[in-house]
Amino acid sequence: MNALISTALSGVVLMFVGLFVRNKQHIKFFAIAAVIIAFIANLAQYPSVELGGYVMYGMIEVTKFGVLFNAVALGATLLYFLLSGSEFEKVGEHVADYFALIFFILAGISLAASFSNLLMLFLAIEIMSIPQYILAGADKKNLKSNEASLKYFLMGAFSTGILLMGITLIYGAAGTFNITELGLGAESVHPLALCGIILMVFALSFKVSAVPFHFWTPDVYDGSPTVFTSFMSTVVKAGGFIAFLRMFHTSFAGGTISEHWTLILSIITAATLILGNFSAVFQQSVKRMLAYSSIAQAGFMLFAVIAMNNMGTQGVILYSAAYSIATIGVFAVLMKLKDYTFEGFNGLARKQPLLAVAVTIFLFSLAGIPITAGFFAKYFVLSAAIQHGHLLWLVILAVLCAAISVYYYFRVIIAMYFKQGDPGVENITGGFKAALILAIALVLVLGLFPNLLLCWL
Amino acid sequence: MLTVLLILIPFIAGLIAFGLKGSGPKVLGMISSLATVVIAIGAWGRFGTAPDSLNFVANWIPQLGSQFRVGLDGMGVMLCLLTAIAFLLVFITIYNRNYERSNSFYGLMLLSQAGLMGVFTAFDALQFYIFWELALIPVYFLCSLWGGEKRIAVTFKFFIYTFLGSLLMLVGIIYLYFQTPDHSFSWASFTSMHLNPEDQKWLFWLFFVAFAIKMPVFPFHTWQPDTYEQSPTPVTMILSGVMVKMGLFAVLRWLLPVIPQGAAMWSDVAIVLCIIGIIYASCIAMVQNDLKRLIAYSSIAHIGLMCAAIFANNEQSLQGVMIQMFNHGINIIGLWIIVEIIQQRLGVKNLDQMGGMAQKAPRMAIFLVIISLANIGLPLTNGFIGEFLMFSGLFQYNHWFMAFAGLGIILAAVYTLGMIQKIIFGQGNTLTDTTTDLQPGETLALSLVVIMILVLGVYPKPMLDLVSSTSEVVNKLF
Amino acid sequence: MTLLSIDWFFIIEKVLLISVVLVLSLVVAMYSTWGERKVAAWIQDRLGPNRAGPMGLLQPLADGGKLFFKEEIIPTNANKFLFILGPSIAMMVACMTSAVIPWGDTLVIAGHPVSLQVADVNIGVLFIFGVVSMGVYGIMIGGWASNNKYSLMASVRAASQIISYELPMGLALIALLMLTGTLSLKEIVEQQRHGLWNVVYQPLGFFIFLICAFAECNRTPFDLPEAENELNGGYHLEYSSMKLGFFLFAEYINMFISSALIATMYFGGYAFPYMDSLGLNPNMVTILGFLALFLKTLFFIFFFMWVRWTIPRFRYDQLMRLGWKVLIPLALANMLITGAVILARQH
Amino acid sequence: MPVQYYIFLSIALFCIGVMGVLMRRNAIIIFMCIELMLNAVNLLMVAFSKMWADAGRVDAGSAQLFVFFIMVVAAAEVAVGLAIITMVYRNTHSVDINILNRLKN
Amino acid sequence: MVYLQYFCAFGQCFIGKLMYTDTEFLSATTTPFSYFPIVLQLIAALGFVGITMLATHFLGPKRKTSDKLINFESGIEQKGNARQPMAIKYFLTAILFVLFDVEVIFFYPYAVNFKDLGWDGFMAMLMFVAFFLCGFIYITKKGALKWED
Secondary structure: HHHHHHHHHHHHHHHHHHOOOHHHHHHHHHHHHHHHHHHHHHHHHHHHHHOOOEEOOOOOOEEEHHHHHHHHHHHHHHHHHHHHHHHHHHHHHHHHHHHHHHEEEEEEHHHHOOEHHHHHHHHHHHHHHHHHHHHOOOOOOOOOOOOOHHHHHHHHHHHHHHHHHHHHHHHHHHHEEEEHHOOOOOOOOOOOHHHHHHHHHHHHHHHOOOOOOOHHHHHHHHHOOHHHHHHHHHHHHHHHHHHHHHHHHHHHHOOHHHHHHHHHHHHHHHHHHHHHHHHHHOOOOOOHHHHHHHEEEEEEEEHHHHHOOHHHHHHHHHHHHHHHHHHHHHHHHHEEEEEEEEHHHHOHHOHHHHHHHHHHHHHHHHHHOOHHHHHHHHHHHHHHHHOOOOHHHHHHHHHHHHHHHHHHHHHHHHHHHOOOOOOOEEOOOOOHHHHHHHHHHHHHHHOOHHHHOOOOO | HHHHHHHHHHHHHHHHHOOOOOOHHHHHHHHHHHHEEEHHHHHHHHHHHHHHHHHHEEEEEEEHHHEEEOOOOHHHHHHHHHHHHHHHHHHHHOOOOOOOOHHHHHHHHHHHHHHHHHHHEEOHHHHHHHHHHHHHHHHHHHHHOOOOOOOHHHHHHHHHHHHHHHHHHHHHHHHHHHHHHOOOHHHHHHHHHHOHHHHHHHHEEEEEEEEHOOOOOOOOOOHHHHHHHHOHHHHHHHHHHHHHHHHHHHHHHHHHHOOOHHHHHHOOOHHHHHHHHHHHHHHHHHHEEEHHHOOOOOOOHHHHHHHHHHOOOOOHHHHHHHHHHHHHHHHHHHHHHHHHHHHHHHOOEEEEHOOHHHHHHHHHHHHHHHOOOOOOOOOOOHHHHHHHHHHHHHHOOOHHHHHHHHHHHHHHHHHHHHHHHHHHHHOOOOHHHOOOOOOOHHHHHHHHHHHHHHHHHHHHHHHHHHHHHHHHHHHHHH | HHHHOOOOOOOHHHHHHHHHHHHHHHHHHHHHHHHHHHHHHHHHOOOOOOOOOHHOOOOOHHHHHHHHHOOOOOOOOOOHHHHHHHHHHHHHHHHHHHHHHHOOEEEEOOEEEEEEEOOOOOOHHHHHHHHHHHHHHHHHHHHHHOOOOHHHHHHHHHOOOOOOHHHHHHHHHHHHHHOOOOOOOOHHHHHHHHOOOHHOOHHHHHHHHHHHHHHOOOOOOOOOHOOOOOOOOOOOOOOOHHHHHHHHHHHHHHHHHHHHHHHHOOOOOOOOOOOOOOOEEHHHHHHHHHHHHHHHHHHHHHHHHHHHHHOOOOOOOHHHHHHHHHHHHHHHHHHHHHHHHHHHHOO | HHHHHHHHHHHHHHHHHHHHHHHHHHHHHHHHHHHHHHHHHHHHHHHHHHHHOOOOOOOHHHHHHHHHHHHHHHHHHHHHHHHHHHHHHHHHOOOOOOOOOOOOO | HHHHHHHHHHHHHHHHHHOOOOOHHHHOOOOHHHHHHHHHHHHHHHHHHHHHHHHHHOOOOOOOOOOOOOOOOOOOOOOOOOOOOOOOOHHHHHHHHHHHHHHHHHHHHHHOOOHHHHHHHHHHHHHHHHHHHHHHHHHHHHOOOOOOO
C-alpha cells in the first residue's frame, strides 16, 4: 500500500519537477531519491503485514508477498535508474515525464501485487500498460519507435478488451469481483465463467507475452528505445506475472476444474518455451535476442503460475529479481555499445574487461548457471513444477530449452572473449561502473544465498 | 575443516591469480597446488585416524533444507588426492611455458580445481550440482581461450552437452528432494529414502545421462575427442585425468546408492553401452593418426571399462573401479605430459610425421614406454591391479560381458604399442631430428608419474584400504 | 391478440406532443431569425425586415421557401455521403434535445393525465449532455466532407470550442446537481416550484452555464467557427439549399433549447411565483406554467441576440483561455463551495 | 428485459469489434473496434449488475462502478492511442498498419 | 448447450415482449420503456430530416458546371487537398477534453449522492479535485493551453 501511494505520488511530483527543474541530471537524482523513498516506505510496511495481510475495502490485500515483490520491483528499478538513468536524456526532451511514467508503471505493479478484486486487477494492468505505450514511442522521430508504440498500443488495448470481457463474464456467473470468492477451480463452473476464464487467461498471457499471444513482443521490444525496452522486458513483465500469479493462485486453485486450467496453461508454457528459445537462436541483434529471450524466460516464470504452490510463489519472487537484475544489466551495457548486433560485442573483453565480466555474469544468470541468482530462480520454478506432480514432461522440456538458451546467451560471451574486434564503446563513467559492480554483487549474493530474499516470505 | 580448505585454497588462489602479473600466477599456482597436495595427504592421514573430523556442515539455505555439507570418505580422499596431484603435475609441466594472459589462465585453472574438489567432497545434492557446474565453466573458458583452431565451436558443443546433462540431473535431484521424508538434500536422506521402482526406472536415466556425458559413455561421447584435441594440453590433462572421473564418481556416489533398483534394472543396458563404447573407441584409436585423438579414444575405452565394472555391482569390481580411477588419472596425465612435450617440440600431432624419437630423446622414450604399458595394464604397473579387479568383477556378473570387455584390452595393447612404435622407433625425419630431450621440470613431473605407477603397481594396498570402506558402503546400498 | 393491449392513447398522446414540440421548435427557430434581425435593427437603430407581411413577419417563411427551392450543390471533391450526413446530424440532434425538457406540468384530458414532457427519464441532464455533444459531429462531419480549407478550419475550431466549453458546463451543472440531488429535469423543476429558483443558490453556476451555452451554440461572442471575415462563412461554406438551412436552423433551435434549459434549470422552468396559491384549475395552472416557461425562454433568446449585437467576437486564443483557464477553475471552485456550504447547513 | 438480450447484444458487439480488429488494416478503425469491444463490455457489465441486483445482491452496484473505471481507462487509452496514431501519421502520412513492417527481419 | 437455451429464451422473449408493450412499462421512469417516447421522437426527427432532404433534392434546380462544383477558395485557384494535418493544438485540446471529461464523469454520481456521503465524501472528492487540479496545472504549465504562439 505504501509502495502504491509513494510511487503514484512520486510520479506526480516528478511531472512537476520536470516543469521547474531544467537540469536533467538533477531530475535523475530526484527520481533516484523518489525510488529510494518508495523502497523504504514499502519496507516500513513489512512489520505490519508480517503476521498476516490486511484487506482494504475488499479491493486491495496487502500481504508479505506483495510487499516483498514490491521491494524487488523497486529495487530493480533503483538499479535500473542507477545503470541507465542517464540514457533517458538521449531519448528525448521530456526526461522528467519519462521518469514519471516509470513511477506510474511502478504504481501499477504494486497494485498488481496486492489486488484482491478484479477491478483492481484491471486497473493494475492498465496502469502498467498505458505508460508503456508512451514510453515505447518516446523516440518520436524514429519510425521503428513509432511502429513499436502503435503495435503495442493496438495489441495492448485489444487484450484489455478481451480481459474485460473475461472479467464481465466471470462476474455474470459469480456475482462478485472478489478474487477469493470466485472459486473458479471448483467442481463445476458456470458456462459463462468458463468462457470468461479462457478469455482472461488469454488476455493475461497476452500481457506477459506468452506464446501464442507473444507476436507483438519482439517488434515492440526491438523498436522501443533501448532504455525503455530494458524496463519493459524486466520489471513490468514481472509485474504482469505477479498479477497472473495472484489471480491464478487465489481464484483458480483448489478443485477438480483447476486441472484443466493447468493443462491449458502448461500447453501455453510449452509453446512459449519452445518458440521463445528457438527464435532467439536465430537473431542477429542482441536487443532482439533479448526480446525473444524474455519470451523464453516468461515460459519459465509461467511454471510458478501453473504450479500453484508455495515454491512457485517463492520462485516468482526470486525469478523476478534474478531476471530483472540480469537483464537490466545486460541492457545497460548494450546501451553503451554502438552496434547492437553480436558482432558489436566482438573483443569487448579486451577493451572493457569489467563490462565483459558483468555481461558474462548476467548472461550466466539468465542461463541459470549456479552461483548466480538465475540458477536458484530456475531451481525454484522447476521445483514448483515438479512438486505439482503432473508436469514432469514440461520440466524436461524446459530443461532442454534451457540448454538451447545457453546457445544464444553464450554467443555474446563468445563474441566478447573469443573473437577479435574493436567495439565502439561510449564513455564509461565511474558511477556506471560502481552500479555495475553492485548489480554483479547482487546477482552473486542472491546466487549464493537466495534465502536473503526468501527469508522475508 | 581440512575438507573446506581443499576447496577454499584453490578458490581463493584462483581469485587472487586474476589480479597478479608476470610470473606471479605461476608461482601462486604452484604454491596453492602444493598446499592442496599436502592437505590431501593430511586428509588421508586423518581418514585413517578420525574420519569424522573430515566432515563439515554449515547452514546454507534453511528454507530448502540444503546445507553446506562437505565430507570425505575413502573414495573422496583418493579423488581429492588425484585432483591435487594432477594440478601439481600440470603446473610443473607447464612451468616454463608462457601463456598469453597467464593470470587468467592460472586463475581459471585454480577455479576449476576448486570446483572439482567441491564435487568430490559434496554430501549435499544441491551443492554437488552447483560444484558440478562450477567445475565446468572455467574449463569452458580455458578451452575456448587457449585452445586450437576450432576451439570455439568444439568447446561450445562440449559445454552444451554437459550443461544439458546436468540440467537433467537437476530435475532428478529436485524430484528426489521432494521424495525425501525430511525434505533435505543431504546424501544421507537421499540414500535412506524409499523410492518406488517405477520412479527409479526413469530417474535413473536423468542421472545416468548427465554422468554418461561427462565420462563419456557411448553414445554420449561425441564431444570428447574434439574437445581433447582442441583444448590446450594442460586442460586436456585435467579433463581426461580428473574431470571424467567426476562422472564415475557421481555414479558411485549419487546414482548407485540413491537409485539402486533403477540401476539394477538398467545395468545390463548400461554395460552394453559401455562395451560398445570400448570396442568402438578402440577400433577408432587403432586407425587414428592424430596423437591427441588417439589418446582421447583410448580414454573413452578405459572409462567405458570402468563404467561397465561399476554396473557389474559387486564389491570387487567397485573396488577395482575406485582405484582404477586414481591410476587411470595418473597414467593418462603422464601420457598427456608426453604429448604436450612432443607437440611443443615438433609442433605437430600427426603420428605419421613422427618417428625415431628414441635416438633424440631417450629419456622421454623410456617414460613413454612405461606409462603406456601402465595404461594397458601390464602387471607390476598400477594399471594392472585395477583392471584385474574390474575384470574379475565383470566376470562374476556375466562371462560374455567380460569377454567383450577383454577384447578391449587386446585392442588397447595393439594401438598403444602401435603408437609407441610410431613415435619413438623407426626413422627420424627432418622434423624429429631437431627434438631435444626432457627439461628438468618435465623430467620431474614424469618421474613423479612413473614413481607412482611403479609404487602403486607393486604395493597397491594403501589404496585398496582407502577405498574398501567406500566400496562396501556403495555395495551395501546398491 | 396482444397488439390490442398496447396503450394506444399513450402513444397518440406522445406522438402529438412530439409533433407539437418539434413544430414549436421549428417555428421558434424560424421566428428567431426574424427576431434576430429585428433586434439587430433595433439596436443599430434601423428598421429590419419590413417588406414581407406586416413588420416583415412573413420574412422567415419566404426565407424557408427559398431554401427549399435552391439548387443543391455538392462539390466534386466532397465526400457525398458525409456531406449529406453532416447537416442531418446537426438537425437531428437539435430536434432530439427537446425530448426531456418538461414544457409544463400534467394536463388532465378526459381523465387521462397527460404529461407535457415527452419523456421523463431519470437521467435527463445526462441525456441532454449526451445529445448535445453529438452536435459537434454534425459540424465536424460537415466541415470535413466539404473538403474546403475554410470549412475544415472552421469545423476544427468549432469542435475544439464546443468540447472545451463542455467541461465548465458540466462542472457548473454538478454544483446544481449537488443542490438538487437528482438528474431528472422534472424533479429539478418541481423542487423549484416549492422553493426558490436555483439561480438564487447558484448565481455563479448560472453565469458559467450561460457563457457555456453561448459557446455551445456558436453564438457571438463565440462564433469563431463561422467568423465570416476570417473564414468566409465557416463550416457551412460549401452548403446550399436546405442543407445550409439545416445548419442554420439547428443553430437557432439550439439557441431555443438552451434558453429553455437555462430557464428550466435555473429559473424555475414552468414554475412561476404563487402558482400553487392562485387557486386555479390545475389544467389552467399547467397552461400558465407553460406560458411562463415560454416567456422565460423568449427572454433568454432575446438575451442571446442582445449579446450578439453588443459584444464583439473573441479572438480564438482568448476564447480558449476563457474556457480553460477561467471557467474551469471557477466552476470547480463553485462546485466545492456549494458542496461545503450545503454540508455545513445540513448540520 | 431479460439479461439474455443484453448478453447476446454485447457478445455480438464484442465479436464485431474483435473481427474488426483482426481484419481491418486502418489503425483508426482498429482502434474504434477496440472501443466497440469496451463498450460491449460496459453494456454487459451494467446488465449483469442489474441482474444481480434483482437477484438480491447488495454489492451489485460495484459492477456499475467498474463501468466507470472502464470508461476512464478507455479515455486514457484514447488519449494515448490517438496521440500515437497522430505521431505515426505525421511521420509516415499513413495509418495503415500494413506498411508498418520495418521491424520484421 | 446453454447458449442454445439462451437463444430459445431470447426468441420467446423477443416475440412476447415487443408485441406486448404495456402502459405500466411506458409510464414508469425506471424501466427501459420510459425511453420509448424518446424513440418516438427520434423517429419523428429522422423522418423530418429525411423527408426534407429528399424534398429539397427533388425541388431544387440542377445546373451543374464544373466551376460550380469546385471548392470555394475566395475566388483564387484551388491549391492541394484541404485535408492537411491541422495545428496540433486542436488535437491536444481534444485529448485534454477526453481526459478531463471522464474526470467530470466521476463527479456526477458523487453529486447525486453527495448529501448521503457527507463530509467524508467531500474530503474524498476534495482529494479527487486536488488530483484534477494537479493535472490541470501540469498541462497549463506545460503550455498545452497556450494558443498565442
